[in-house]
Amino acid sequence: MLNVQSLSKVYGKKQILNSVTFTAKPGEIIGLVGENGAGKSTMLQILATLSQPTSGSISLYNEAYHKNKKQLRKKIGFVAQDIALWEEFTVKENMVFFEKLSWKNKSKGELRQLCRDMKLEKWDEAVKTLSGGMKRKLNLAISLIHEPMLLLLDEPTVGIDLKSRKEIGSYLYELAKNHGKMIIYTSHDMDEINSLCERIYCIGNDPFYHQVLQDYGKEPIML
Ligand SMILES: Nc1ncnc2c1ncn2[C@@H]1O[C@H](COP(=O)(O)OP(=O)(O)OP(=O)(O)O)[C@@H](O)[C@H]1O
Numbered sequence: 001m002l003n004v005q006s007l008s009k010v011y012g013k014k015q016i017l018n019s020v021t022f023t024a025k026p027g028e029i030i031g032l033v034g035e036n037g038a039g040k041s042t043m044l045q046i047l048a049t050l051s052q053p054t055s056g057s058i059s060l061y062n063e064a065y066h067k068n069k070k071q072l073r074k075k076i077g078f079v080a081q082d083i084a085l086w087e088e089f090t091v092k093e094n095m096v097f098f099e100k101l102s103w104k105n106k107s108k109g110e111l112r113q114l115c116r117d118m119k120l121e122k123w124d125e126a127v128k129t130l131s132g133g134m135k136r137k138l139n140l141a142i143s144l145i146h147e148p149m150l151l152l153l154d155e156p157t158v159g160i161d162l163k164s165r166k167e168i169g170s171y172l173y174e175l176a177k178n179h180g181k182m183i184i185y186t187s188h189d190m191d192e193i194n195s196l197c198e199r200i201y202c203i204g205n206d207p208f209y210h211q212v213l214q215d216y217g218k219e220p221i222m223l
Contacts, residue, residue: 001061004022004023006019006055007043007055009054010054014124016039020203021175033186033203033210040203043114044078048152077150078152079143084139086129087127091125091130095138104115111145120141131159151184156168169192172196173196185197200218205222209222210222
């Protein structure tokens with residue numbers, strides 16, 4: 001269970017998140033939408049323990065964020081908007097490198113299967129030769145190596161082709177439903193977010209998104 005209570009973030013004089021409260025349960029996929037600059041990435045960075053909230057509290061499975069970040073990080077997977085890979089290394093070398101940094105031992109076969117699950121078949125090819133979408137798939141595969149309970153995905157499918165998006169969507173759905181993962185997902189693609197997420201939160205109290213969510217038959221939850 002993820003419990004976010006009265007979370008606020010201020011940059012200088014600018015209030016980005018204003019007393020945000022929500023919970024997520026195992027098996028849930030939550031969508032985060034909002035206009036550019038609304039604070040979606042800021043929220044995910046805080047949930048990933050990479051940024052400090054100005055006020056408020058967060059706990060994951062009853063562990064408070066301010067107490068033991070190191071332990072908490074083992075339970076969290078984060079795919080940031082920016083791709084972070086070793087360009088000169090092959091897909092395999094990247095997977096092996098990040099496996100060494102993770103807290104789980106994985107065989108090469110398991111690492112390769114993770115790439116296959118993300119529809120990435122370029123095991124022995126250098127990352128610099130991959131397309132943007134393929135690099136995103138590799139980023140996603142890396143985020144899953146340590147089997148996180150909470151998966152935070154910041155626009156993870158930008159540039160990924162439609163067929164792979166659907167397949168990755170099904171894979172994430174299965175991770176949530178059959179393995180009890182909590183997934184928080186940001187995207188500007190409403191169709192994608194609508195098909196994947198049972199609950200959609202909108203950051204920033206923008207009437208446009210209120211209407212969009214209603215048009216999609218979703219209860220507008222404004223954070
Ligand atoms: N380190 C920082 N210092 C100051 N302001 C920041 C910092 N990081 C983000 N911001 C500001 O916080 C606001 C929210 O940014 P954020 O990246 O969270 O928005 P977003 O909803 O993810 O946008 P997008 O849809 O464009 O990705 C923006 O106004 C941004 O300029």
